[in-house]
Amino acid sequence: MNTVVHLSGPHRRGPDLQELVARVAFGDQDAFSRLYDAVAGPVLGLIRRVLRDPAQSEEVAQEVLLEVWRTASRYRPERGEVMPWVLTMAHRRAVDRVRAAQAAADRDQRAAARSHAPAFDEVAEQVEGRLEREQVRRCLQGLTELQRESVTMAYYRGYSYREVADMLGSPLGTVKTRMRDALIRLRDCLGVGS
Template sequence: MTAPDEARGVGVFPEAGPSCPVERRGEPELARLLAGLLGRVGRGDRAAFTEFYRLTNHRVFGLAVRMLRNRSAAEEITQEVYVQAWSLADQYDQRRSSPMGWLIMLTHRRAVDRIRSERAASDRDVVYGHTQLGRDHDVVAETVTQRAEERAVVRCLDTLTSRQRETIALAYYGGRTYTEVARQLEIPLATVKSRVRDGLKRLAACLTGSESR
């Protein structure tokens, strides 16, 4: 199926605010509405996709901006996420995550891929600068070390379970409180705290192992 205009980036990504349609609904009501829309999107309903996009693009774009700190790059990620959502809507399983949680995970993965790609390019620039331009060795070594530490964090995120990544992404990248995360994922607050605690422990263990190698 050809992606609708919204998925290909036709339109504007406004800043989220009090008037955002998503904020005028309770999370359970919104989750039910979005799940229904996704079901129709999976059957190729473009009108449902337009409504799904209208209700959710503020959060997707907001997360992309916070992660990438670049509006242009965030717009590109948002477009990619909705193209992916259009393609995968028929595979969405609401038993595994809420529609908004699913979108947040797609966004997080896309943004992490972009960060990895940009860091790889940056590392190549550092190596080139060292070999071709004669930059001071200590400065280059310090930069490479910093990049390696950043890559270790990204790599260690992959050791988490999908539920731990989703919960941590909402709490830290999404800027939500534990209570807001619990409401969005429709799970008990204690479960949110447990997932974050266990996920951070696993991250710490992975990072410690990375440092020792």
């Protein structure tokens, strides 16, 4: 036994979107409310798939629906159905948001890189410093033991000439002479102009 179900009244279907858009173009707020109810879900769903951020998705969806309200008069039925027209606006707006966010992130990254960039080449500076220290060590080896000891105490340990003289048990004049001769030999060895 076959059961036939008869539907009474007209078939239940969604609102005629083209008609609603035409009415929205004339400022019909009730028509916009009905259009909003019909397209808001798909618009939000599409935008969420692009943005993946619920808060931003809702914001962009509102922007799109506001754009539908403002541009309803530009809709042309001969160019396509209402839903693809609205979803195209939604997709474009979502992609624009992604691009804007990426551009902002790129700008921030470039600014951060500039702010952390050293004012000089650190590697070259380190290599140069290491080479200079090696050259100074080599030149110090060319001094007499007393000269090297005097220079080391005065310039590397921070003692005054008087303190160096006291620690070495030498007259201050002798220490000054040693230091002067040692500095001349170091200058010549290092190739520093006088």
